[in-house]
Amino acid sequence: MKDCERIRELIAWYATGSLRRAESAAVTGHLACCEACREELAETLRLKVGVESEVRRMPRLPDGAWKRVVASVRGEPIARIDVGSFLLGFTLGARVRRSGVPVYGDMRLLGRKIRLFNVEKEAGE
Amino acid sequence: MLSDQQLVRRVAAEDEDAFRDLYDRYADRVFRYVLTLLRNRHLAEEAAQEAMIAVWKSARRFEGRSKVSTWVFGVARNKALDLIRREKRGDRVPDVSLVTPDPAPALRKQELVQHALGALPESQREVVFLTFYEGLSYGEISGILGIPEGTVKSRMFHAKRRLAEVLS
Numbered sequence: 001m002k003d004c005e006r007i008r009e010l011i012a013w014y015a016t017g018s019l020r021r022a023e024s025a026a027v028t029g030h031l032a033c034c035e036a037c038r039e040e041l042a043e044t045l046r047l048k049v050g051v052e053s054e055v056r057r058m059p060r061l062p063d064g065a066w067k068r069v070v071a072s073v074r075g076e077p078i079a080r081i082d083v084g085s086f087l088l089g090f091t092l093g094a095r096v097r098r099s100g101v102p103v104y105g106d107m108r109l110l111g112r113k114i115r116l117f118n119v120e121k122e123a124g125e
Numbered sequence: 126m127l128s129d130q131q132l133v134r135r136v137a138a139e140d141e142d143a144f145r146d147l148y149d150r151y152a153d154r155v156f157r158y159v160l161t162l163l164r165n166r167h168l169a170e171e172a173a174q175e176a177m178i179a180v181w182k183s184a185r186r187f188e189g190r191s192k193v194s195t196w197v198f199g200v201a202r203n204k205a206l207d208l209i210r211r212e213k214r215g216d217r218v219p220d221v222s223l224v225t226p227d228p229a230p231a232l233r234k235q236e237l238v239q240h241a242l243g244a245l246p247e248s249q250r251e252v253v254f255l256t257f258y259e260g261l262s263y264g265e266i267s268g269i270l271g272i273p274e275g276t277v278k279s280r281m282f283h284a285k286r287r288l289a290e291v292l293s
Contacts, residue, residue, distance in 0.1 A: 008282070009278045009281075009282065010278075012256050012257070012281050012285065013256065013262055013263055015257075016256060016257065016260045017260070018256075018260055018261060018262040018263075018265075019262065020262075043289065044285065047257070047285065047288060047289075047292075048257045050238040050292075051238065051242065051253060051254070051257040051258060052257060052258055053238070054238050054239055054242060055157055055161075055254065055258045058157050058160055059160075059166065060153050060156065061152050061153050061155075061156035061170065061173055062170065065152065065156075065170060065173065065174050066145075066148060066152070068174055069148065069152075069174050069177050069178055069181075070141070070144075070145075072174075072178050073141075073144070073178060073181045073182075074141075104139075113140065113141075113142075114138075115138055115139040115140070118139060
């Protein structure tokens, strides 16, 4: 009975396959000889399917959220100087956002942007 | 395809393309997690956006000692709790239904699950979500919630008992 209590504590994570190997082996061994705990596992699996299905029916984050996130992250550009090309070039820019005014420098190398520096004085610090 | 850890390293170097990839992997999952906590769509949108902004800002401090998912959900939880603190709880009106209505009548059982989950205390609901939907271990959940592993197991035990009562 004590074994059953210990096993039932773990059964939810056994059902999702997230137990450590030793714990999982212990649960498997116990289930082989305990019908009550096998029923508990079956009930837990039904619950898991119900929860997964319920969460999948929840709404998704609206598309506009990315725009708001990226606007907050980037801030509004106030100055920008580009030199070079897509393959090799440099950018010096400044933006305004609520937290301060970041000044940044990027290098473009074979189409990949590499941030060289980003200096920002945080507002309120 | 880059791993989550690789993406976070690039985000720490302010690579916006990497941030877009990380956002695509996590934003919906974060939204559903905070929606599970807050039970209010508008607040959950706000919390999810703030969480993703915080991920961008704090990527440099991510040391890689935990999984990226554990770290992101921890950030999201803090944002949701901040919002709860900022709002007067009594003023918030939970959404009546958080799920898209489905015309199929066979979903009576699903309605029961929805009702049963909604009836759980927030502390148990999030353990159920993180275990069954996100597939996190009790150790990872303990890390996100900042509570002992035994408390995670106990919350799951009580949640399952309540769910069984409602669903039986």
